[in-house]
Amino acid sequence: MKNNYCNHPKAILLLLLMWWVVPGQAQNNKKSTKDQQLIRKMYDLSLTQPKAYEWLDFLCNKIGGRLAGSPQAAAAVEFTRQVMDTLGVDRVFLQDVMVPHWVRGDKEIGxxxxxxxxxxxxxxxxxxxxxxxxxxxxxxxxxxxxxxxxxxxxxxxxxxxxxxxxxxxxxxxxxxxxxxxxxxxxxxxxxxxxxxxxxxxxxxxxxxxxxxxxxxxxxxxxxxxxxxxxxxxxxxxxxxxxxxxxxxxxxxxxxxxxxxxxxxxKEKKSYNVVGELKGTQYPDEIIVVGGHLDSWDTGDGAHDDGAGVVQSMDVLRLIKAAGIKPKRTIRAVMFMNEENGLRGGRKYAELAAQNKEKHIAALESDAGGFSPRAIGINNDFKKFAKVQKWAKLFAPYGVQLRQGGGGADIGPLRTQGVTIMGLSPDGQRYFDYHHTETDTFDKVNPRELQLGAAAMATMVYLLAEYGL
Structure with missing residues (x-):
């Protein structure tokens, strides 16, 4: 008996679906493999050629506590500007910020x-x-x-x-x-x-x-x-x-x-420090990664928030070193005056609105330089489901994606429809050091710090590649 199955309408439809689906699936698998390889490369670079820890050493031990308005805060602005100038980014610029200038005075007695x-x-x-x-x-x-x-x-x-x-x-x-x-x-x-x-x-x-x-x-x-x-x-x-x-x-x-x-x-002029990698396909869509440059004066501000600052700069380095040409613009922002005024975060959001910039996401590290456990994603604009699809890419590195939020400095961007995110390290020891004289460089583990930088670079790469 002659087999006429291939001429059956259902069979023809099935063959057409296979022709359409299989190449699409192959393309998705190819993208997934490419992502896995690039992420692995950034992790390897972070752990074998560390820079964030070296920068933190200088920030803490050569500059010290960086209270807004202080000479140390001014030195930190110049240091981070110069570091980002060496990374081969497209531009580095400063944003003027007027900050409160509070001073502690001499010995305190109780x-x-x-x-x-x-x-x-x-x-x-x-x-x-x-x-x-x-x-x-x-x-x-x-x-x-x-x-x-x-x-x-x-x-x-x-x-x-x-x-x-x-x-x-x-x-x-x-x-x-x-x-x-x-x-x-x-x-x-x-x-x-x-x-x-x-x-x-x-x-x-x-x-x-x-x-x-x-x-x-x-x-x-x-x-x-x-x-x-x-x-x-x-x-x-x-x-x-x-x-x-x-x-x-x-x-x-x-x-x-x-x-x-x-x-x-009297208030003093200070600055947000911004380093930028311009997007190759969607340059008007901006992703921010950042930490706050100021700290309290009692310690070195190592965990709060020197760690976030150097991790954010390292995101730019890792993306460049991995040979990634981001499709969307990436900015690393060193915010000034989070601790006693939030002037830097507010100024950044104000300028973004004034310049009609389109920010799609912002990721902040302001919870210490401990081992990264998760990235919290705010779901105000129903973007969490999109980001959650990337969970399998973070899983090999012990990082979860969960609903949450970001730090204080990126909070003002929420009113502009920006999805905000925060790196969530292991927080059990954070408040042992937070805002004290013991928040010093020796309390930061270099491997934990670099793992955090790599986790942030992973999220920023995926945002730049696929958007929201």
Whole structure:
């Protein structure tokens, strides 16, 4: 019997589908293989020819803490500009930013005064960023301890006026994600001084923002509210906070003394530093990768955020060294003044809108230089599903893609329809060092830092290649 199967309409349709699908699938497999090879190449380059760690060494050990408006911040601007000039990128430019110029002053002193149990004893404190100082004589007063603003308001003006308010809400250490613990405690640092001042307090002491009990006070920024008196504010080490709290249980008349000479000076001009690789096919579509160049002055700003700065510069190096010619424009941005003003991030977004630039995505590293665990992707604009398709390319390197968000500096771009992302390293040790004198270069592991740079380069490459 003659076989007429090939003349059957269904058979013809099947053959046509096979002719159309198989080459398309082959093309996708070819793209996937190319992506895997390029990603592997960037990881190999990052781990065998490291540069980020070398740059971080200079930033921390030759320049040091980089408080906005300081000579060290100005030196960091010039250093990162020169580094990116050596990478063979298409252009490096500066964006003018006016920044607050707060200075810490001379030695800070904290003291428990005339305790019934221990007499007088010094405890470690440090001024909060943007705080007014006490002046040379310092201030001393009875202490009222509270855990939150509701407790403070219940005390009322009669029990608070003329006293020092001690905010002593610890981290919730049952939170596996330490940034959630930080988020649950940090409002007492940011707004506590003004809330206390509304009830007539003359000073504020806040427990340091860490889950660890040690003797290193953690600085950080506060925000004074309009039309509320500005009172001096300090952070006390968690060890000091535990001692002060235990003494107050039996001695409600206990006094505390602290002295700070910090003050706000006239604003200064500083800069965001930007390095750019121009896109070959879609140059008007821009991808930002960045970190903040400023840091607190108490340490070297190694994890916060020297790591993010050098990783972002290394993204440009790795893409160039791997021979990739990005289809879309890539910018590495060193933002200025994240810590006590966010002026750099706001200025970048303002200029992007003013120049009618089309940013499609922004990725920030501002969670330390530890081993990368994930990249968080904001899903405001329903782009997560597109990015999630790349998960298999990150899997061999232990990096997950999950819904999340980015850092403070890229946040202002959200209103322009930009998908924001953040590198999420292992955060268990981050708040041991965050905003302290121990945030130094020796706390950063070179391999972990370079793995983070490679993970960022991978995401930036895929965004530049395929867009959103």
């Amino acid at each position: 003291k428990i005064v005339n305790s019934q149990k221990i007499g007088s004893q010094e405890v470690r404190v440090c001024a909060l960023g943007n705080s007014v100082g006490t002046g040379g004589q310092g201030i001393a007063a009875e202490v009222v301890e509270v855990k939150n603003f509701d407790e403070l308001r219940k005390l009322g003006k009669g029990l608070v006026q003329g006293k020092i308010v001690f905010f002593n809400r610890p981290f919730d250490n049952t939170k596996i994600a330490t940034f959630r613990a930080y988020g649950g405690a940090v409002n007492q640092r940011g707004s506590g001084a003004s809330e206390a001042a509304k009830l007539g307090a003359i000073g504020m002491v806040v427990r340091s923002m860490t889950g660890r009990i040690d003797d290193y006070p953690h600085t950080g920024s506060l925000r004074y509210q309009l039309n509320v008196p500005k009172i001096p504010a300090v952070a006390i080490s968690t060890k000091g906070a535990e001692l002060l709290s235990s003494l107050l249980k039996d001695d409600r008349k206990l006094k505390f003394y602290f002295r700070t000479t910090c003050k706000m000076l």
